Amino acid sequence: MTHLCGLCEQQLEHGHLCPGCTRATTQRLERMPTLWNVLAAFLAPGSSGSPLAGRTRPAEAPLPVRENVLTLRAAGGIAGILEDWRAAMQADRGWGPPAVPVDVGRRVTVAARALAINMDWIASDWPLAGQMAHEIRGLERDVLTIVDPEDPDERRHRYGTRIGYCVAALPDGEVCGAVLRAYPGEATLTCRWCATAYQPKDYLMLRQLQPAAPATHLAPNPGVG
Numbered sequence: 001m002t003h004l005c006g007l008c009e010q011q012l013e014h015g016h017l018c019p020g021c022t023r024a025t026t027q028r029l030e031r032m033p034t035l036w037n038v039l040a041a042f043l044a045p046g047s048s049g050s051p052l053a054g055r056t057r058p059a060e061a062p063l064p065v066r067e068n069v070l071t072l073r074a075a076g077g078i079a080g081i082l083e084d085w086r087a088a089m090q091a092d093r094g095w096g097p098p099a100v101p102v103d104v105g106r107r108v109t110v111a112a113r114a115l116a117i118n119m120d121w122i123a124s125d126w127p128l129a130g131q132m133a134h135e136i137r138g139l140e141r142d143v144l145t146i147v148d149p150e151d152p153d154e155r156r157h158r159y160g161t162r163i164g165y166c167v168a169a170l171p172d173g174e175v176c177g178a179v180l181r182a183y184p185g186e187a188t189l190t191c192r193w194c195a196t197a198y199q200p201k202d203y204l205m206l207r208q209l210q211p212a213a214p215a216t217h218l219a220p221n222p223g224v225g
């Protein structure tokens, strides 16, 4: 029996999502809390610029909020969609229903994380994986069309996708720790800092050696102290 990746439809030997789509979906889930936060800056109509740029116009009367932004930020928006998937996953694994925090922003964080840390099981064992991955991708697109009207695929071509930290040991014995980015169509990941190249056969090793938490001591070291 042949399997197809539920997102990109390439042939798989087993499971429901290919490694690339599993990774992309995990990264989308990890970005969700940030996207939810960033959306707050786009609630007012006409607020299309960077949330960091000064846009206060005190002379103007308060305007109604942008409805699509409000919908995404409401309890049934990003939070509700992620929670529905989390509840469905837990039900299918015979786990109890998840506890839901009160704060909507916290709900986004908790539900996204609960799905992200279960992506291995979702990709290998859950028939709904493809459907979930589609919906998460659509959700990210909805947010990005508001906060970053540039096509997310174009953006990935230019800036790449952040996939982790370089684990190469430098001549001085320090770990490089620079951020590694993947570019569409390029199977080799090349560290821009130390030029170490990672082939697909190195991905597993790379992943296993990632620092468990964002580790400030692994930040790129310019070499002068």
Ligand SMILES: [Zn+2]
Residues within 6 Å of the ligand: 005, 006, 007, 008, 009, 010, 017, 018, 019, 020, 021, 022
């Ligand atoms: Zn795929």
Ligand SMILES: [Zn+2]
Residues within 6 Å of the ligand: 166, 167, 168, 176, 177, 178, 191, 192, 193, 194, 195, 196
């Ligand atoms: Zn490096």
